[in-house]
Amino acid sequence: MPRRRQPTARQERLGGELRKLREAAGLKAREAAALVGCDSAQMSQMESGIGGVSEERLRRLAAHYSCADPDLIESLVTMANDRTHGWWEEYRSLLPTSFMDLSELEHHATFRWDVDCLYVPGLLQTEEYARRVFSHRVPELPRGELDLRVAHRMARRTIIDGDRPIPYKAVVHEAALRIKVGNRAVAQAQLDRIQELSEADHVTVRVIPFALDDFIDAGSAMVFAGGPVPKLDTVVRDAPHGSAFVDSEAQLNSFRTLFRRVEASSLEPERSRDFIHRLAKEL
Structure with missing residues (x-):
């Protein structure tokens, strides 16, 4: 070959x-x-x-x-x-390679878990929220690349709102829901979007409120993508120049344990929806 x-x-x-x-x-x-x-x-x-x-x-x-x-x-x-040439190939050479790798990983994933404490997870973001996030990058992105990054992020959402969605769990800290990325209208639309998605049978959104006493795992964002067998699971962490893919068995076990702890510390899905609804009314 x-x-x-x-x-x-x-x-x-x-x-x-x-x-x-x-x-x-x-x-x-x-x-x-x-x-x-x-x-x-x-x-x-x-x-x-x-x-x-x-x-x-x-x-x-x-x-x-x-x-x-x-x-x-x-x-x-x-x-x-595998000879898949997915939708992400149209962005190859236009965006960093890590964007393509993440899209391909998600395309083949059997489930997805997210933990985020500062931003709404990418798969739950509205277009305007994503645009505001990318707009604050330093150094500032050229307008053309900004548009491409937003379009790519919106296309990635197909794994949870497309024709063949995968099971998805997101645990989001209250801080991420309260930090205003944009104006009131952007914040309102984003909270509404989360509530809408959380109603789907395959989507579970849980909130970690500030008032929680025993939560000590608010370190950084985590993306856990399930493989066809557990040994092929992958964790994606943010890195200075893109995304770092973690796949050692010991580290995967650690992240599985971390997710279970974070999940157990969060509000139940129904209480989480009520919590987000209250935040939306406060805007």
């Missing part, structure tokens, strides 16, 4: 999972390469995402690695065979 100049995060993840399986089997890259008839350079390219891997070779590697998780193997095969 031809080498890729810039592998996507999904392609890098596939390679990373193959490397984890090899290391768990106690094999060096050159030893694994010899088992499937390639050289160390080709193995390195496969494990970095620069080079693709065929289904046949992937299954042979999994067998040599004594991988006893058929669901994981099938999920990796699906990733290896």
Whole structure:
């Protein structure tokens, strides 16, 4: 297969999972390469995402690695065979690569959890709210890129309000709901939008009020995207130059625990809707 100049995060993840399986089997890259008839350079390219891997070779590697998780193997095969060119491709080369990687991750996600303490989560944002958020970026964005970022964020919402939505949970701190991003009309429309979405069966929005005594986990935003199997879950964290994708098993377990704690500390969905309704009336 031809080498890729810039592998996507999904392609890098596939390679990373193959490397984890090899290391768990106690094999060096050159030893694994010899088992499937390639050289160390080709193995390195496969494990970095620069080079693709065929289904046949992937299954042979999994067998040599004594991988006893058929669901994981099938999920990796699906990733290896994936030739999806989604809606986000129209933004490639126009927006940072991390935007494409996040869109692709969301497209393949089986569920999504968000925690946010300063801003309304992106999937819940109205167009005007998103525009105000991007407008305050330093340095200021050119008008053309600002419009593209807003349009891209609006298109991402299809995973919760499109034809095939996925289960979605958002835990939002009261601070994020009270901070005015824009004028009263923008704030009102944003609260109305959250309430509207929270009525859907697949969407759960919970609020963490200031009055809560035992909440100590208000650190930073978290996006947790479910994979086809738990080992392929991914956490996305904000980073200085884009988004950081976290996929180590230990870290994933930590974030699962963190989300459960934050969720347990928040108001029940019905009380959360009432809470947001009261905030809207105060505007």
